[in-house]
Amino acid sequence: MEKYMNDLREKKVDGEAKYRGRIINVRLDEVELPSGNRSFREVVEHPGAVALLGETVDGELVLIRQFRYPTGETLIEIPAGKLENGESPEDCVRREMMEETGYKIGDLELLSGIYSTPGFCDEVIYIFRGYNLEYIKEPAGEDENGDEENLHTLLLTREEAMRMIKSGEIYDAKTVIALLWP
Amino acid sequence: MEKYMNDLREKKVDGEAKYRGRIINVRLDEVELPSGNRSFREVVEHPGAVALLGETVDGELVLIRQFRYPTGETLIEIPAGKLENGESPEDCVRREMMEETGYKIGDLELLSGIYSTPGFCDEVIYIFRGYNLEYIKEPAGEDENGDEENLHTLLLTREEAMRMIKSGEIYDAKTVIALLWP
Numbered sequence: 622m623e624k625y626m627n628d629l630r631e632k633k634v635d636g637e638a639k640y641r642g643r644i645i646n647v648r649l650d651e652v653e654l655p656s657g658n659r660s661f662r663e664v665v666e667h668p669g670a671v672a673l674l675g676e677t678v679d680g681e682l683v684l685i686r687q688f689r690y691p692t693g694e695t696l697i698e699i700p701a702g703k704l705e706n707g708e709s710p711e712d713c714v715r716r717e718m719m720e721e722t723g724y725k726i727g728d729l730e731l732l733s734g735i736y737s738t739p740g741f742c743d744e745v746i747y748i749f750r751g752y753n754l755e756y757i758k759e760p761a762g763e764d765e766n767g768d769e770e771n772l773h774t775l776l777l778t779r780e781e782a783m784r785m786i787k788s789g790e791i792y793d794a795k796t797v798i799a800l801l802w803p
Numbered sequence: 804m805e806k807y808m809n810d811l812r813e814k815k816v817d818g819e820a821k822y823r824g825r826i827i828n829v830r831l832d833e834v835e836l837p838s839g840n841r842s843f844r845e846v847v848e849h850p851g852a853v854a855l856l857g858e859t860v861d862g863e864l865v866l867i868r869q870f871r872y873p874t875g876e877t878l879i880e881i882p883a884g885k886l887e888n889g890e891s892p893e894d895c896v897r898r899e900m901m902e903e904t905g906y907k908i909g910d911l912e913l914l915s916g917i918y919s920t921p922g923f924c925d926e927v928i929y930i931f932r933g934y935n936l937e938y939i940k941e942p943a944g945e946d947e948n949g950d951e952e953n954l955h956t957l958l959l960t961r962e963e964a965m966r967m968i969k970s971g972e973i974y975d976a977k978t979v980i981a982l983l984w985p
Contacts, residue, residue: 629870629877629953640822640829642845644923647822647829652872655953662872663824665847667923688811689921690834690844695811696921703922733968735976737920738928739871739878740885741826741849744920746976771811771837786915787985794919794928794976801983803969 628655631662644668644703667744671714672701674799675726675751682782683722683754684796687772697775697785698793699800701746705765710747716765718751722774723760727753732802737794746795750802810837813844826850826885849926853896854883856981857908857933864964865904865936866978869954879957879967880975881982883928887947892929898947900933904956905942909935914984919976928977932984 631652640647646666653659675683688695702717704710715726730750737744764770777785782800785791791800813834822829828848835841857865870877884899886892897908912932919926946952959967964982967973973982 629868629955631870631872642831643843644845645847649824650872654951656951658951660950661825663826664873665827686811688813690813690832691846691923691925692918692921696918733971733974735974735979736874736878737976738924738926739874739975741873742920743873768842769836769838769840773811789915792915792917793921794917794980797917798976798979798983801980801985803983
């Protein structure tokens with residue numbers, strides 16, 4: 622099996638940083654293909670993220686509406702956030718949930734670490750399920766860096782959320798995965 | 804509802820192209836937030852993609868193993884590809900399926916258009932289900948641009964695929980969504 626997997630590997634020959642941003646970096650690598658030929662690979666580097674499908678003590682699911690600038694649309698998503706330097710996914714998801722919704726998570730279960738779009742990006746999203754969420758306080762309206770967060774909490778039953786996937790009202794990848802996870 | 808959705812909107816004030824690549828472009832936009840304050844948004848522009856969970860006439864699912872350079876790993880995924888200029892998602896998915904696996908799709912059903920990672924990227928993946936797939940010929944080993952495609956077809960039963968999601972062997976977003984879709 623290992624040999625079978627390895628024969629597809631592409632080896633880095635050279636690389637050039639193309640953009641260094643606040644959230645992402647972009648580099649262009651020259652690679653050697655299994656055939657020995659060479660090609661180029663564009664890579665978006667991302668620090669990784671967490672996301673949570675949380676259920677309140679009353680059995681409702683805590684989602685958010687958030688304007689997503691790259692898409693030009695307001696999407697319905699599960700709360701999520703980027704990993705800060707050195708932070709564990711568990712700590713990150715508890716912090717983000719409090720910042721974005723004001724809910725404290727009781728029990729926490731990691732469902733999977735998922736590549737969002739591995740063809741050009743290394744982002745892994747750790748998707749959790751959280752139970753016994755308790756509403757503690759109004760969300761701060763800003764993140765850990767003092768940036769405004771413009772979002773609204775949306776409480777849904779599981780049936781409503783599943784219907785909104787099938788009707789096309791929920792179409793964010795991590796949210797669909799968390800809701801459909803067995 | 805419309806008013807409620809619009810109050811989260813961020814308006815573009817200024818923008819700068821940061822990288823123009825072969826698959827992606829990156830721009831940095833200055834935006835006006837709902838509060839009137841200003842901030843910056845990094846946007847990765849992507850042409851969009853298609854992906855297919857296909858079932859053969861014998862009831863097996865057609866997946867692939869593919870080395871994904873940004874991740875450094877060989878992933879198990881459903882066949883997928885980028886939209887070419889002016890191509891419909893349906894035409895694209897039939898072409899990609901033939902190129903990558905040599906299977907001809909019978910009936911085709913669009914499940915959803917999904918944002919892979921809307922926080923920084925506009926990529927939509929149109930996820931299809933395909934039925935009555937027939938093996939026609941050995942895949943060409945290269946894509947429509949003559950670039951080598953290094954991948955192996957993997958036939959799985961639905962039960963095997965579901966087990967591999969839960970065991971963490973399948974962890975690509977579009978693949979998980981297609982397999983779990985109701």
